Amino acid sequence: MRTDSPQTIYRKDYTPPSFLVDSVELGFDLDPARTVVASRIHMRHNPASTSRSIELHGEHIELVQVRLNGKLLKPSQYKLTAGMLTIPKAPDDVLLEIETVLAPQDNTSLSGLYVSNHNFFTQCEAEGFRRITFFPDRPDVMARYTVMLRADKDKYPVLLSNGNLIEEGDLGDGRHYAKWEDPFKKPSYLFALVAARLVCQEEHYRLKSGREVLLQVWVEEGNLDKTDYAMQSLKNSIRWDEERFGLELDLDRFMIVAVGDFNMGAMENKGLNIFNTKYVLANSRVATDVDYAGIEAVVGHEYFHNWTGNRVTCRDWFQLSLKEGLTVFRDQEFSADMIGTDTGRAVTRIDQVRTLRQAQFPEDAGPMAHPVRPDSFVEINNFYTVTIYEKGAEVVRMYQTLVGRDGFRKGMDLYFARHDGQAVQCDDFRAAMADANGRDFSQFERWYSQAGTPVVTASTRYDAASQTFELTLAQSCPATPGQPKKLPFHIPVTVGLLAADGRDLPLHVDGVASNGATSVVLELTEASQTFRFTQVGEVPVPSLLRDFSAPVVLEYDYTDAQLLHLFRHDSDPVNRWEAGQRLAMERLLKLTGAVAAGEPLVLDETFIAAQRALLADDTLDPAFRELALILPSETIIAERMAQVDPQAIHAARQFMRTTIAAALKPELLAQYHANQTPGEYSPDALSAGKRALKNLALSYLLIAPGAAELDLARLQFDNAGNMTDRAAALAALIHSGSQPHAQAALTSFYADFENEALVVDKWFAMQAAAPTTDVQAVRQLMAHPAFTLKNPNRARSLIFNFTNGNPSQFHAVDGSGYAFWAEQVIALDALNPQVAARLARSMDRWRRYVPALQSHMRDALEQVAGQASLSNDVMEVVSKALA
Numbered sequence: 001m002r003t004d005s006p007q008t009i010y011r012k013d014y015t016p017p018s019f020l021v022d023s024v025e026l027g028f029d030l031d032p033a034r035t036v037v038a039s040r041i042h043m044r045h046n047p048a049s050t051s052r053s054i055e056l057h058g059e060h061i062e063l064v065q066v067r068l069n070g071k072l073l074k075p076s077q078y079k080l081t082a083g084m085l086t087i088p089k090a091p092d093d094v095l096l097e098i099e100t101v102l103a104p105q106d107n108t109s110l111s112g113l114y115v116s117n118h119n120f121f122t123q124c125e126a127e128g129f130r131r132i133t134f135f136p137d138r139p140d141v142m143a144r145y146t147v148m149l150r151a152d153k154d155k156y157p158v159l160l161s162n163g164n165l166i167e168e169g170d171l172g173d174g175r176h177y178a179k180w181e182d183p184f185k186k187p188s189y190l191f192a193l194v195a196a197r198l199v200c201q202e203e204h205y206r207l208k209s210g211r212e213v214l215l216q217v218w219v220e221e222g223n224l225d226k227t228d229y230a231m232q233s234l235k236n237s238i239r240w241d242e243e244r245f246g247l248e249l250d251l252d253r254f255m256i257v258a259v260g261d262f263n264m265g266a267m268e269n270k271g272l273n274i275f276n277t278k279y280v281l282a283n284s285r286v287a288t289d290v291d292y293a294g295i296e297a298v299v300g301h302e303y304f305h306n307w308t309g310n311r312v313t314c315r316d317w318f319q320l321s322l323k324e325g326l327t328v329f330r331d332q333e334f335s336a337d338m339i340g341t342d343t344g345r346a347v348t349r350i351d352q353v354r355t356l357r358q359a360q361f362p363e364d365a366g367p368m369a370h371p372v373r374p375d376s377f378v379e380i381n382n383f384y385t386v387t388i389y390e391k392g393a394e395v396v397r398m399y400q401t402l403v404g405r406d407g408f409r410k411g412m413d414l415y416f417a418r419h420d421g422q423a424v425q426c427d428d429f430r431a432a433m434a435d436a437n438g439r440d441f442s443q444f445e446r447w448y449s450q451a452g453t454p455v456v457t458a459s460t461r462y463d464a465a466s467q468t469f470e471l472t473l474a475q476s477c478p479a480t481p482g483q484p485k486k487l488p489f490h491i492p493v494t495v496g497l498l499a500a501d502g503r504d505l506p507l508h509v510d511g512v513a514s515n516g517a518t519s520v521v522l523e524l525t526e527a528s529q530t531f532r533f534t535q536v537g538e539v540p541v542p543s544l545l546r547d548f549s550a551p552v553v554l555e556y557d558y559t560d561a562q563l564l565h566l567f568r569h570d571s572d573p574v575n576r577w578e579a580g581q582r583l584a585m586e587r588l589l590k591l592t593g594a595v596a597a598g599e600p601l602v603l604d605e606t607f608i609a610a611q612r613a614l615l616a617d618d619t620l621d622p623a624f625r626e627l628a629l630i631l632p633s634e635t636i637i638a639e640r641m642a643q644v645d646p647q648a649i650h651a652a653r654q655f656m657r658t659t660i661a662a663a664l665k666p667e668l669l670a671q672y673h674a675n676q677t678p679g680e681y682s683p684d685a686l687s688a689g690k691r692a693l694k695n696l697a698l699s700y701l702l703i704a705p706g707a708a709e710l711d712l713a714r715l716q717f718d719n720a721g722n723m724t725d726r727a728a729a730l731a732a733l734i735h736s737g738s739q740p741h742a743q744a745a746l747t748s749f750y751a752d753f754e755n756e757a758l759v760v761d762k763w764f765a766m767q768a769a770a771p772t773t774d775v776q777a778v779r780q781l782m783a784h785p786a787f788t789l790k791n792p793n794r795a796r797s798l799i800f801n802f803t804n805g806n807p808s809q810f811h812a813v814d815g816s817g818y819a820f821w822a823e824q825v826i827a828l829d830a831l832n833p834q835v836a837a838r839l840a841r842s843m844d845r846w847r848r849y850v851p852a853l854q855s856h857m858r859d860a861l862e863q864v865a866g867q868a869s870l871s872n873d874v875m876e877v878v879s880k881a882l883a
């Protein structure tokens, strides 16, 4: 057991920096074993601070020397502790010259300066810069950077950093140099360098203003045939931010660099975005429709950070959602606008709701629950969460729902007018939205300070005599760690009323400007409120929380008939989908109970008929039909149960799928054939939607396949013209239960793609998530020569997809899945604590499982917690789980 307990950092303890940095010059002599970093930091005392001590963070680096205003400091003139170099009693104006030494080749954490496939990359968010040199490594210290890179010319022909290239040349001894200057001041977390053997696709692009900029996508030599979509997405992002928000690219040069070893998706370093290869590389041979959509979203996301994150940044890491929630919202809107149609927009919205329910609601109900603006943390890297990102985006979206698109734009304009070049807080964004729109958003603050998913309970009363319909909305929010009691939130609830013929009724609501609209945004601010609709000539079916207008759980006692009515007619496609999910969920919960009780399983004809009608409804977008046919996942079902029995859930869902497949066989086959996309591959939303529906049909047809169905899948596998169809056929074969077919396809797939790392990831991932893959089989896959824990994508593909994506095997009754989890968390922690801590989160919900599983889970958690020399990252996660 470790002896030092990790330190908790509190938001309330914030103090301004004692010294500010005007400019910094960095010199790098790059060598994998011994890199020398020389810095010249021009600092001055911050009048807002009472301290005269200079505080410089530094970790895992060797201090060679430090000079203050030209004088070499003796060790007695500074204090060097774990993580901090302190120079007391400093004068007002200071030039610090510091030399440090580090070994990038030994850096397996992928934070700071590291080597990936013989090339140098950096990752500085959140606190990686301190692994490069001693510096006030906090986001409220913004400085101008000049960077000199020196390296071997043959091994590292490309030398990149932020901003503009101002000089380059030969050093004579087989080495060369490049000097970069970033004209904008920035916090250290946005610093980046790349020294590598890479090639690029580049393009001169004209901004709306007429200014021309240089765009580059840098990749390893063999990947130049996979950069088109990233480049196209970048140009689309630039155009979109100009049009929707009036925001222009502020640099003459914008670079994207792909790296195979990366902890996260991508990083918005100023002018030099560094990306996980997964979010850059694509062509139809290796990437699926989902991969293409991911690239568009992440390229957009990082580009949009240039304004929301870089020009205006965060005062401290508690404000992380200020940049992340807002930037996720912006990338969501970008993706929706790129599709352009109303259903396309709804399809992206449904995807967002699914992510929230699959990952954020469980987080908000578990031991790691935290507000969108946390009050404390041990390790900031553990707070790059679905709450900060996705719930944060929902919070931003609610402003737009409350003030409208134009009002939201006014708020954004005011935010930039006030804060360009500053490091600010979530409160500043809220104030800009309020002030620009003359609104009072003081209660809205609770979305930032209170954790937990609010529950909104609706009840209704129709009075025929007065033709009024009363809707009562009550809200509550469960307790979360450290927050036993919650105050009411300010919740926008978008509502419509459906007539018996399925059409929307014109709405008139007392006290709410609605005059005949078919949807109205009600503002729920009290614990309970009643809204009175007048001129309602018939008993309506309420469509509540349209477009998922707030990140809440909505409870209303819908009858089956009402849900079927909404499922058939709701003009809001998100609620149409939602009605189908409710119908399915009720049945899945009953079936799960029946499995556990050993009772016979039955699925009613009404539900099957609704599925049948939907499947064949050609007036609906294939993408929408596909989403509406997918049953709630095992994880989402589990969240609805007081005590989770993963085997019973799996059996219930499998029964439902099998029953649907058997009942709808002819319709499934018809849709399979009707939604082929012959001709050249295109990732556009319509084609991708057809493939999604067709491949969903295929997966149903392969649940209990005969020879004809197996042939269908094998034919698609052999002849597919793109990875979407090939991977879908392979997955269907793996899930078919026909071992010989699955094995043959797996072998040929691997042989075809063994040199494409991202495709090999898919090969591992598909096997990891198959219900036929048990712990033993995962261990065998780990012994495959292509497997390594060191590469995060590979570790995620096999290990995470097993622990998070294969519940019935991970939760094996003998506890073997948990023992495996403990082993892998410990092994990963020695290499890469950030990735290990993410894996540690797989056990978050352990207290909700049936007692037999719980005790195995506790054992595994305690085994990890009891390890000597555990990282703070993993320690925080497991100790909160056990608390």
Ligand code: PHE
Binding pocket: 123, 125, 126, 263, 264, 265, 266, 267, 268, 301, 302, 324, 384
């Ligand atoms: N800031 C990055 C993003 O949201 C995510 C990230 C965080 C990447 C920390 C690396 C390290 O785009």
Ligand code: ZN
Binding pocket: 301, 305, 323, 324, 327
């Ligand atoms: Zn981001």
